Amino acid sequence: MxxxxxxxxxxxxxxxxxxxxxxxREQIATAAMAILDTEGLAGLSMRKLAAKLGSGATxxxxxxxxxxDLIDLLIDEVWxxxxxxxxxxxxxxxxALLFGHSLRAAVLRHPWLPEVMYTRPSIGPNAMALGERxxxxxxxxxxxxxxxxxAMSSVMSYVLxxxxxxxxxxxxxxxSGRPEDAWVEDLRKQAETVAENYPxxxxxxxxxxxxxxxxxxxxxxxxxLDALLDGLETHVKK
Amino acid sequence: MxxxxxxxxxxxxxxxxxxxxxxxREQIATAAMAILDTEGLAGLSMRKLAAKLGSGATxxxxxxxxxxDLIDLLIDEVWxxxxxxxxxxxxxxxxALLFGHSLRAAVLRHPWLPEVMYTRPSIGPNAMALGERxxxxxxxxxxxxxxxxxAMSSVMSYVLxxxxxxxxxxxxxxxSGRPEDAWVEDLRKQAETVAENYPxxxxxxxxxxxxxxxxxxxxxxxxxLDALLDGLETHVKK
DNA sequence: GACGATCTCGAACGGTGTGCGAGTGCTTTG
DNA sequence: CAAAGCACTCGCACACCGTTCGAGATCGTC
Numbered sequence: 001m002x003x004x005x006x007x008x009x010x011x012x013x014x015x016x017x018x019x020x021x022x023x024x025r026e027q028i029a030t031a032a033m034a035i036l037d038t039e040g041l042a043g044l045s046m047r048k049l050a051a052k053l054g055s056g057a058t059x060x061x062x063x064x065x066x067x068x069d070l071i072d073l074l075i076d077e078v079w080x081x082x083x084x085x086x087x088x089x090x091x092x093x094x095x096a097l098l099f100g101h102s103l104r105a106a107v108l109r110h111p112w113l114p115e116v117m118y119t120r121p122s123i124g125p126n127a128m129a130l131g132e133r134x135x136x137x138x139x140x141x142x143x144x145x146x147x148x149x150x151a152m153s154s155v156m157s158y159v160l161x162x163x164x165x166x167x168x169x170x171x172x173x174x175x176s177g178r179p180e181d182a183w184v185e186d187l188r189k190q191a192e193t194v195a196e197n198y199p200x201x202x203x204x205x206x207x208x209x210x211x212x213x214x215x216x217x218x219x220x221x222x223x224x225l226d227a228l229l230d231g232l233e234t235h236v237k238k
Numbered sequence: 239m240x241x242x243x244x245x246x247x248x249x250x251x252x253x254x255x256x257x258x259x260x261x262x263r264e265q266i267a268t269a270a271m272a273i274l275d276t277e278g279l280a281g282l283s284m285r286k287l288a289a290k291l292g293s294g295a296t297x298x299x300x301x302x303x304x305x306x307d308l309i310d311l312l313i314d315e316v317w318x319x320x321x322x323x324x325x326x327x328x329x330x331x332x333x334a335l336l337f338g339h340s341l342r343a344a345v346l347r348h349p350w351l352p353e354v355m356y357t358r359p360s361i362g363p364n365a366m367a368l369g370e371r372x373x374x375x376x377x378x379x380x381x382x383x384x385x386x387x388x389a390m391s392s393v394m395s396y397v398l399x400x401x402x403x404x405x406x407x408x409x410x411x412x413x414s415g416r417p418e419d420a421w422v423e424d425l426r427k428q429a430e431t432v433a434e435n436y437p438x439x440x441x442x443x444x445x446x447x448x449x450x451x452x453x454x455x456x457x458x459x460x461x462x463l464d465a466l467l468d469g470l471e472t473h474v475k476k
Numbered sequence: 477g478a479c480g481a482t483c484t485c486g487a488a489c490g491g492t493g494t495g496c497g498a499g500t501g502c503t504t505t506g
Numbered sequence: 507c508a509a510a511g512c513a514c515t516c517g518c519a520c521a522c523c524g525t526t527c528g529a530g531a532t533c534g535t536c
Contacts, residue, residue, distance in 0.1 A: 022482085022483065022484090023483080023484085045522080045523065045524085046523080046524065046525085047522085047523080047524090050485095055484075055485085056484060056485040056486075057485080057486095057524090057525095058484080058485055058486080058487095058525075058526085058527095059483075059484045059485060061524095061525070061526085062482085062483060062484075063483090066524085066525080067524065067525090114356040115353070115356065115357060118352045118353065118402045118403065118405065118406045119353060119406060119409075120406070121406070121407075121410060123428075123429065123432050128432065128433055128436050128439055129436070131436070131438070131439050131442070132433075132436040132437075132438045132439050135438035135439065135442060136438060139438065146445060147461070148442075149442050149445060149446065149458075150457070150458055150461040150462065151461075151465075153400075153403075153458060153462070154396070154400070154458075154461060154462025154465060154466070156399075157396060157399035157400040157402075157403060157462060158392070158395060158396045158399055158400075158462070158466070159399070160399045160402075160403075161394075161395035161396055161397070161398045161399020161400070161402065162391075162392070162395040162399070164356045164395075164398075164399065164402075165356065165391075165395060165398075167356065168356045168357060168358070168359070169359075171357075172358075172359060190361075191361065194361050194366065195366055195370075198366050198367070198369070198370040199370075200369070200370045200373035200374060200377065201366055201369050201370050201373065204369070204373060204386075204387050207384060207387060208387065219388070220387075220388055220391060220392075223385070223388040223389075223392060224388065224391070224392025224395060224396070224466070226469070227389075227392060227466060227469035227470045227472075227473070228392070228396070228462070228465060228466045228469055229469070230468070230469035230472060231464070231465035231466055231467070231468035231469030231470075232465045232469075234465075234468060235465070258500095258501060258502065258513090258514085260513080260514065260515090261514080261515085283491085283492065283493085284492085284493065284494080285491090285492085285493090288516095293515075293516080294515060294516040294517075295493090295494090295516080295517095296494075296495085296496095296515080296516055296517080296518095297514075297515045297516060299493095299494070299495085300513085300514060300515075301514090304493085304494080305493065305494085477536105478535105478536085479534105479535085479536080480533105480534095480535090480536105481532105481533085481534085481535100482531100482532080482533070482534095483530105483531080483532075483533090484529105484530080484531070484532095485528105485529090485530085485531100486527105486528100486529095486530105487526105487527090487528095487529105488525105488526085488527085489524105489525090489526080489527105490523100490524100490525095491522105491523075491524085491525105492521100492522075492523065492524105493520105493521100493522090493523105494519100494520090494521100495518105495519090495520085496517105496518090496519085496520105497516100497517100497518095498515105498516090498517090498518105499514105499515080499516085499517100500513100500514085500515075500516100501512105501513085501514085501515095502511100502512085502513080502514100503510105503511085503512075503513095504509100504510085504511080504512090505508105505509085505510075505511090506507105506508090506509080506510090
């Protein structure tokens with residue numbers, strides 16, 4: 001370079017340990033997460049991701065073995081966002097409720113999760129830590145030992161199942177590009193035609209569309225979670 | 239043609255209405271279902287499907303607008319396989335239990351379902367009929383009217399959530415190519431290393447791998463379903 | 477200045493879903 | 507019997523995908 005002395009100073013003043021400016025796995029992961037959260041699973045391609053980072057597509061493969069591995073990383077990142085309260089603070093029931101809501105919120109923040117989470121094992125570090133804290137929470141409730149796993153996994157399954165369906169609905173609304181209440185109204189009209197010969201479904205659709213989308217989905221979620229926890233509570237030894 | 243007279247007779251003797259032998263939407267659907275059930279979602283491509291039917295890939299597009307539409311068709315087919323008992327026969331609780339087991343069995347028969355069912359609405363004819371019969375079943379239980387939808391959908395969500403995770407496990411075992419018990423043993427070893435610093439998870443893994451894969455998954459499923467139904471039952475007016 | 481490690485990346489391979497338009501066989505009409 | 511029109515098939519091509527390979531650039535270290 002022409003101005004070698006200044007360049008020397010510059011580069012010396014910057015952290016001398018870090019070599020040239022380079023891609024990192026963390027950088028890739030956060031960029032990928034951003035694309036997933038805004039454009040969904042179908043919107044994430046290695047080329048697009050690389051473009052967002054201003055690099056060549058195949059450069060990514062030096063930092064990440066495979067697209068699937070990258071997604072594994074991101075899934076585990078999501079598991080890391082979930083709150084599992086200490087049972088000493090709020091007690092088991094309240095803790096489980098909080099856990100459920102936190103799990104739901106995380107999935108709503110990352111609506112691509114249901115599409116991928118059922119196709120691979122969850123054995124990343126955050127998944128492990130989540131499981132451990134969950135076992136502590138449910139262990140403190142007083143279930144017979146062999147039921148602790150069962151209780152926890154039934155709550156997780158309920159929450160993930162409900163919120164997966166919820167995400168599907170919300171994504172449809174979002175992708176339609178229309179205002180949410182207008183979309184609900186459209187849906188009602190359409191469903192009423194489709195459900196012409198099904199009086200029960202007719203009424204059901206009408207009931208569901210009588211409230212806000214968010215309100216309806218939340219009520220739905222809470223109702224089932226409460227019922228499940230009610231049922232589980234009868235198993236604890238007092 | 240050379241033998242025009244005979245040809246005339248031949249063609250006349252065959253149903254004159256049906257024209258030449260041709261592809262049909264049903265044919266395509268059943269072939270696609272077969273591929274999905276044996277090779278999974280990733281194993282289904284339009285070219286492979288066409289090859290299986292002995293036709294050109296793009297011929298399919300005359301009968302089916304799009305691959306996604308085809309999958310919608312197949313999903314609705316699955317909904318059609320599910321049993322929703324008449325509440326007069328077995329009562330609500332037993333009926334709901336049966337419904338849950340039937341739903342689980344259907345998903346286990348079509349393990350590709352969780353990967354796709356959360357990405358689209360279910361408004362096909364079979365989905366509608368299923369919903370209607372479900373509402374009848376849960377309606378007969380004696381829930382307050384506004385809770386009928388909630389109760390039914392919580393059961394569906396629980397079952398689908400649980401069985402989605404179950405399918406993920408089973409598919410992993412299947413794809414490993416090893417005998418099931420050997421795979422479980424491998425999993426136990428691996429999980430114990432991964433969960434090194436998590437004593438609760440350690441014990442949990444050991445508990446889970448102490449029984450058959452099938453036995454463990456079934457117990458898990460039944461436990462949560464029973465608990466949920468217990469919780470729901472307190473809502474019915476006696 | 478040379479070497480080895482680290483990192484980037486263009487070209488290419490074998491796949492994907494699907495639009496287009498030409499072609500083929502069958503039925504119906506003149 | 508010919509001609510027209512419909513129902514259906516399908517090869518080609520396009521734009522995209524994940525990923526491999528190997529050549530190159532840039533660095534710290536001897």
